Amino acid sequence: MPRYTKTAMLLHWLIALLIVAAFALGLVMTDIPGLTPTKLKYFSWHKWLGCTVLALAAIRLLWRLLHRAPPYPPQLPQWQKSSSHALHGLLYLLMFGVPLSGYFYSLAAGIPVVYLGVLPLPVLIGPDPVLKPLLKTAHYWLNMALLACVCLHVAAALKHLLIDRDGIFSRMLPSTD
Numbered sequence: 001m002p003r004y005t006k007t008a009m010l011l012h013w014l015i016a017l018l019i020v021a022a023f024a025l026g027l028v029m030t031d032i033p034g035l036t037p038t039k040l041k042y043f044s045w046h047k048w049l050g051c052t053v054l055a056l057a058a059i060r061l062l063w064r065l066l067h068r069a070p071p072y073p074p075q076l077p078q079w080q081k082s083s084s085h086a087l088h089g090l091l092y093l094l095m096f097g098v099p100l101s102g103y104f105y106s107l108a109a110g111i112p113v114v115y116l117g118v119l120p121l122p123v124l125i126g127p128d129p130v131l132k133p134l135l136k137t138a139h140y141w142l143n144m145a146l147l148a149c150v151c152l153h154v155a156a157a158l159k160h161l162l163i164d165r166d167g168i169f170s171r172m173l174p175s176t177d
């Protein structure tokens with residue numbers, strides 16, 4: 001069974017880890033009442049994690065455009081090939097949409113992002129009281145869409161691993177032989 005390249009695997013698992021961390025931190029930090037130093041620190045960490053996801057997603061998209069994914073086994077039903085392509089496409093869109101909505105929300109709220117506390121990132125829009133609530137809602141709902149897509153993606157992967165046992169899951173794992 002052909003596998004993804006090492007670069008594709010590294011980007012896949014690194015981005016997956018960072019998305020889970022950014023998502024969890026997003027929920028925790030917005031739950032903290034008031035404006036405490038801890039809350040502000042978590043907001044910064046969340047933004048840095050999210051900007052890292054955005055940068056890695058750009059590298060990953062470029063890599064994917066320049067390299068073909070390994071072909072599916074011929075016995076895989078056509079509907080599964082089509083739905084996996086559609087879901088992967090949606091995941092790519094959300095890997096950009098989620099961090100970009102957060103980034104522009106932060107700018108619309110008048111808080112430019114300083115990556116890791118040292119690198120000021122481009123201020124592409126100024127404070128905007130009209131856009132601010134729209135972008136906040138967009139960030140929330142894009143995250144819920146991402147959660148739904150990731151759940152489907154994981155469920156499909158586990159079905160291939162535990163029920164179909166067709167080797168599709170291990171295409172994204174380093175070879176043990």
Ligand code: HEM
Pocket residue numbers: 018019022023024026027030043046047048049050051053098099100101102103104105106113136139140143
């Ligand atoms: C993969 C990347 C990201 C994920 C998975 C993510 C996830 C989340 C989640 C789950 C929340 C909580 C939503 C809620 O309960 O209201 C949140 C809130 C927030 N995110 Fe992100 N986020 C990402 C990237 C970013 C980026 C790049 C920025 C800014 C540079 C950002 C800025 C914010 C802000 C400011 C909030 C607080 C919203 C509020 O005021 O309630 N996020 N994020």
